[in-house]
Amino acid sequence: MVAKRGPWSILAAREVYDNRWIRVTHQDVITPSGAPGIYGTIHYKSRALGIVAVDAERHTYLVGQYRFALDAYSWEIPEGGGPLDVDFLESAKRELREETGLSARRWHKLFETDLSNSVNDESAIAFLACGLEQGEAAPDSTEELVVRRVPLAEAFRMVEAGEIRDAISIMSLQAVELLALKGRLDPLLK
Numbered sequence: 001m002v003a004k005r006g007p008w009s010i011l012a013a014r015e016v017y018d019n020r021w022i023r024v025t026h027q028d029v030i031t032p033s034g035a036p037g038i039y040g041t042i043h044y045k046s047r048a049l050g051i052v053a054v055d056a057e058r059h060t061y062l063v064g065q066y067r068f069a070l071d072a073y074s075w076e077i078p079e080g081g082g083p084l085d086v087d088f089l090e091s092a093k094r095e096l097r098e099e100t101g102l103s104a105r106r107w108h109k110l111f112e113t114d115l116s117n118s119v120n121d122e123s124a125i126a127f128l129a130c131g132l133e134q135g136e137a138a139p140d141s142t143e144e145l146v147v148r149r150v151p152l153a154e155a156f157r158m159v160e161a162g163e164i165r166d167a168i169s170i171m172s173l174q175a176v177e178l179l180a181l182k183g184r185l186d187p188l189l190k
Helices: 088-100 153-158 169-183 185-189
Strands: 003-005 008-018 021-032 036-044 046-053 059-067 072-076 079-083 101-114 123-134 147-151
Touching: 003 185, 008 036, 008 169, 036 046, 046 059, 046 088, 046 101, 059 088, 059 153, 072 169, 079 101, 088 101, 088 123, 123 169, 123 185, 147 153, 153 169, 169 185
Parallel strands: 046 123
Antiparallel strands: 003 008, 008 021, 021 036, 046 079, 059 072, 059 147, 101 123
């Protein structure tokens, strides 16, 4: 059986791994040039979420944690996954509360993007959260988090210095920095 996907033909496909977060599929294909080949894809069962929480003093909140896949410690904005069948803003609110204990009165979408689209279908959405109130954090049992409140300028510097390497964090903080440079951030913070 041959299925078409754009200029590609899929001769056969088989699931090689599946868990509650991802599914990995191996495909035998005919490439756009007509040559036989293989293609492996990863399907994500949730959408990546990132939140730049900014308080009235122009500070933001970073979350530090060890990332198993990288075998490295990482500083990031609050982020996580939102089920595809749940409103992404509601999932972002939950994630911010879980990781930092913060809630926000105002939310602004920063962007939507595709991540590593050559091998997976993971997409992400990022928000700016303002009008913050502190509550109790409730991290997932698999997370050992450290939360830091830093001036926005320090977070921007960390991106430039390569101290923040997470893609969603970099894109989100640079989107906020661009808003600031264009004079559009302060009205959102009020």
